[in-house]
Amino acid sequence: MILKALAEYYERLLNDPDSGVAPPGFERKPIPYLIVLDKDGRFINIRDTRTGEGKKKTARDFIVPQGEKKTSGVKANLLWDTPQYVFGIPKSDKEKDRKRAADSQEQFLKRIADTFPNDIDDEGISAVRKFLQAKDFTPVFGHELWPEILETKANITFMLEGDTCLVPQRPQVMKHLGEIEDKGETGQPCSITGKADIPAELHPSIKGVWGAQSSGANIVSFNLDAFRSFGKKKGLNAPVGQKTTFAYTTALNTLLAKGSRQRIQVGDASTVFWAREQHEFEDDFSLFLGEPDKGREPDYGPLRSLLSAVRTGIPPGEDTTPFYVLGLAPNASRIAIRFWYEGSVRDLKEKIAQHFEDTDIIRAPHDREFLSLFQLLVATAAEGKADNIPPNLGGEVARSVLNGSVYPRTLLAGAIRRCKAEQKVNRVRAALIKAFLVREARIRKSKIKEVGKMLDTSNDNIGYVLGRLFAVLERIQEQAHSGLNKTIRDTYFSAATSSPLVIFKRLQELAVHHLAKIRNSGKSTVWLDKLMGEVMGKIPASGIPATLVLEDQGRFAVGYYHQRQDFFNTSKNSEEGE
Numbered sequence: 001m002i003l004k005a006l007a008e009y010y011e012r013l014l015n016d017p018d019s020g021v022a023p024p025g026f027e028r029k030p031i032p033y034l035i036v037l038d039k040d041g042r043f044i045n046i047r048d049t050r051t052g053e054g055k056k057k058t059a060r061d062f063i064v065p066q067g068e069k070k071t072s073g074v075k076a077n078l079l080w081d082t083p084q085y086v087f088g089i090p091k092s093d094k095e096k097d098r099k100r101a102a103d104s105q106e107q108f109l110k111r112i113a114d115t116f117p118n119d120i121d122d123e124g125i126s127a128v129r130k131f132l133q134a135k136d137f138t139p140v141f142g143h144e145l146w147p148e149i150l151e152t153k154a155n156i157t158f159m160l161e162g163d164t165c166l167v168p169q170r171p172q173v174m175k176h177l178g179e180i181e182d183k184g185e186t187g188q189p190c191s192i193t194g195k196a197d198i199p200a201e202l203h204p205s206i207k208g209v210w211g212a213q214s215s216g217a218n219i220v221s222f223n224l225d226a227f228r229s230f231g232k233k234k235g236l237n238a239p240v241g242q243k244t245t246f247a248y249t250t251a252l253n254t255l256l257a258k259g260s261r262q263r264i265q266v267g268d269a270s271t272v273f274w275a276r277e278q279h280e281f282e283d284d285f286s287l288f289l290g291e292p293d294k295g296r297e298p299d300y301g302p303l304r305s306l307l308s309a310v311r312t313g314i315p316p317g318e319d320t321t322p323f324y325v326l327g328l329a330p331n332a333s334r335i336a337i338r339f340w341y342e343g344s345v346r347d348l349k350e351k352i353a354q355h356f357e358d359t360d361i362i363r364a365p366h367d368r369e370f371l372s373l374f375q376l377l378v379a380t381a382a383e384g385k386a387d388n389i390p391p392n393l394g395g396e397v398a399r400s401v402l403n404g405s406v407y408p409r410t411l412l413a414g415a416i417r418r419c420k421a422e423q424k425v426n427r428v429r430a431a432l433i434k435a436f437l438v439r440e441a442r443i444r445k446s447k448i449k450e451v452g453k454m455l456d457t458s459n460d461n462i463g464y465v466l467g468r469l470f471a472v473l474e475r476i477q478e479q480a481h482s483g484l485n486k487t488i489r490d491t492y493f494s495a496a497t498s499s500p501l502v503i504f505k506r507l508q509e510l511a512v513h514h515l516a517k518i519r520n521s522g523k524s525t526v527w528l529d530k531l532m533g534e535v536m537g538k539i540p541a542s543g544i545p546a547t548l549v550l551e552d553q554g555r556f557a558v559g560y561y562h563q564r565q566d567f568f569n570t571s572k573n574s575e576e577g578e
Contacts, residue, residue, distance in 0.1 A: 002340055003192050003220075003240065005324050006248035009274050013251065016278075021254055023174075024246060025181040027066045027204075028257075031080060032059035033149055034159045034166065035140065039123050041130025043139040044161050046146070064157060064168045065177060066246065069202050074100065076107040078115055079128065079168040080157035083149055087137050109133070120176060124160045124167035131158075190241030192248075197241025201234040204249040208256030208263075209270045212330035219328075219335050220245075256328075264290035267377050267386075267394015269327035269338040276322040281345045285325075288352050289401070291374035300369050303356070310353035319345035325402055327395050338395030341402040348402065355401045358435040361558075362454040362565045363427050371431055373397065379428040380414030382421075390414060406443050412436040412554055419557050420494035430561035433554040451555055455562040457534070462545060463552030465538045466500050467559025472532050473507050475567060479528065480514035493560075497553050501546045 013021040022028050034047040050057035068075035076085050081104075083089040088105030090097040109132055116125050140146060149156065158167040167173065187198040202223065205216025222228075222237045229237050235245075255262050255272035263272045264286050273285050284302045292298035323345045327338035341348070359371055368375075374386070377397060381388035396408040415432040419425050434451050441450040449459055459465070474487050488507060496503040511532070515525050548556060 001342065002326060002337070003244065003248045005276075005342065006251045007192060007244050008276065009255075009324075010247035010251035012277070013254065019254075022063050022066075022250060023178070024243065025066055025177055026063050026174075027250065027253075028061045029064050029067065029080070029155065030059035031062045031064065031157050031166075032057075032152070032154045033145065033156050035086075035131075035156060036159050036161055037127045037131050038161045039127055041127045041134065043131065043137075046140065046143045046149075047159065048145060059154070062157070062166055062169070064166065066204070069205060074103050074107050076104065076111045078111050079166075079173075080155055081108060082153050082155060084153070086132075086156050087140070089150065115180070116173075116176065120172070122170055122172040122176075124158070124163070124170045125173060127160055128158050128167055187241070188239060190244050191239050192244045193241065195241065197243050199236055199239035200242045200245040201236065203235060203240070203245045206249055206252050206256065206328075206335060208253065208258065209328050209330055209335055210265055211268060212335060213333060217330065217333050217335045219337070221334055261286065264373075266327060266373050266398045267389045268329050268391060269395045269398065270329070271325065271327045271398065273323070273325045275324075275345065279321050279323070279345060281319070281321075281323065281349075289373050289398075291372045298368070298370075303370055306349055307353050307356060310350055319349065321345045323348050325398075327398055329395065338392070339399040339402065341399075343402075351402055351404045354404060355435075358439050359431045360453055361427060361431040361434050362562065362569065364565075364568070367427055371428060373401070375428055376432055379426070379432060380411065380418055382418075400439075406440050407436045409436075409550075413550060416497070416550065416553050416557060420497060423490050423493040425493075425557045425561045425564075427561070430558050434558050437551065437554055437558070451558045451562075455566040459559075460538045460540075461552065461555050461559075462540065463548050463555035464559035465535060466496070466504065466544065466548075467556035467561075468563040469504070469532070469535045469539075470496055470507070470556070471560045471563035471567070472528070472535055473511050474564075476511050476514045476518070476528050476532070479523070480517040497548065497556050499547055500556075501544045504544050 010021065013019040014023065020028070032048065032050050034049060036044040036047055038044055049060040049062075051060070052058050064080045065078040067077045067080075084091070084101050085104045085108040088101045090101035112125070112129065112132070116122075148154075159165075160167060160170075163170070187196060189195065190197045190199075203218050203220050205218060206212075207214075207216040209217065220235065220238060220240065222234050225233065227234075227237065252272070254260070255274065256270060260272075262274055262282060262285075263270060265271065266289070271289075273282065275282055284306075287298065287300075287302055288306070321344060323341075323343060325339070325341040325348075327340070329336045329338045356370060359376070363369075373394075377389050377394055378384055378386055380390065380393065390410065393408065393410055393414065397411055399405070400407045412433060415429045415436075419429055434453075438450050438452075440446070441448060449456075449461070451459065451461075451464060455468075456464075470489075470493070474489050477488055478484060488510070492503050492507060496507070515528065518525050518528070
């Protein structure tokens with residue numbers, strides 16, 4: 001299903017002249033150096049395609065024949081490769097390296113000879129052949145760029161003097177390679193398309209997955225004999241045609257490419273998305289769930305429009321275009337599927353809007369209007385570092401958002417754990433906890449009154465009430481000792497959340513002294529007494545419990561946050577005792 005959707009996306013890209021996607025049998029590859037030859041195969045120059053400064057120079061991408069999947073053996077690419085293959089340059093003076101380099105160059109020449117028989121009439125191929133067969137590379141080795149080529153072992157290809165394209169891109173060459181690709185032997189039905197094709201033993205590598213090895217990894221892989229089944233080896237265990245493997249890997253590499261507008265990072269999951277047909281939602285999706293660029297104020301106009309449309313009702317039949325979201329994570333030399341979503345644009349819009357409704361919570365005027373998935377996940381990580389986000393959490397949360405299901409319980413536990421560890425409930429953690437509670441209550445059709453967007457004085461859940469009470473007691477302490485660097489929150493928040501019975505007894509004793517100090521300073525405590533009495537009046541007759549379950553610990557944090565925000569956002573002025 002995933003591979004089929006990717007292969008169809010490749011067909012869409014192929015029909016779009018602006019996509020720049022490589023045709024069948026080719027790939028886009030950064031080539032930093034071009035060997036420029038004349039028609040007689042004489043060396044003219046080395047052209048540097050890199051831009052930028054110093055070590056940050058970036059090579060230009062070119063469409064070249066698809067590269068070979070290289071492991072420990074010698075496999076030459078067609079018309080482009082490293083200095084070892086093109087010029088036979090060994091890694092060292094050791095005998096085995098010199099022999100390997102000689103074999104590599106021989107393979108490089110043989111690949112050209114086998115692919116382009118002598119009757120091919122192309123000046124570019126003829127020039128490359130003459131240049132390589134003459135083996136007089138002295139002018140190349142004397143060029144000022146050669147030391148850099150040797151040091152970086154960068155890819156090299158050829159260009160004919162006066163041409164604007166590479167030799168592999170010359171019309172006659174591409175036509176010939178296209179004819180070879182189309183001939184293809186008929187093998188067996190492809191398990192993805194059902195069409196006859198040659199099964200691919202090894203699939204091309206997929207690059208760009210965050211954390212995966214730089215040489216690429218695979219979604220489908222049976223490379224060792226240990227994976228043989230019924231005598232079938234490698235990719236024959238799950239036969240996928242070569243055309244399909246090329247299509248799906250090319251589409252995925254295009255989506256994962258650096259600078260792609262159709263990828264975002266969700267925890268450890270590199271996430272790509274696309275529609276079956278071109279759709280404006282592809283441009284908006286990263287705005288909804290991605291992290292805005294640093295230093296750039298996000299444009300929330302499309303998100304506000306989405307929420308408005310969902311609240312008022314999206315017209316029936318609108319946006320039925322299929323839409324796909326794929327989350328990938330590294331797993332040694334393979335790629336794990338973290339999550340997969342397949343649905344319509346309309347369905348996805350509704351799910352995303354519900355996510356933002358659930359995470360909506362009262363905020364300070366300077367806070368961002370909406371929270372990205374990255375902000376939510378990193379709020380559960382130690383030191384606020386992305387590397388410390390628990391494994392799998394990003395994928396589980398993304399799956400919940402896309403499917404509209406309950407958020408993972410590890411999300412609630414993680415948010416509460418960070419609140420306790422840092423003795424701090426910020427907007428993001430409060431939003432996370434509130435979202436988990438309201439979504440679970442809605443899906444499980446719970447009759448318990450759940451926390452809302454802002455302070456709810458009618459909510460009598462013991463966790464919520466104790467959170468409010470803790471905020472009031474902290475406020476009393478602040479009024480008694482202005483300019484405190486450390487409040488009861490820094491000392492007692494964690495313990496009050498887990499074991500409230502013992503801690504609140506101590507805090508109430510402290511509050512008596514704090515209120516007396518306020519009165520002695522000449523200020524009124526009427527407002528504080530009234531507020532504390534109102535909150536304490538919601539504690540049940542059974543009293544404060546010895547412990548709180550995880551959900552009530554979450555309500556404690558939200559109640560505390562709501563009450564603190566109410567102090568800041570309302571016209572009540574506790575300092576004056578009104």
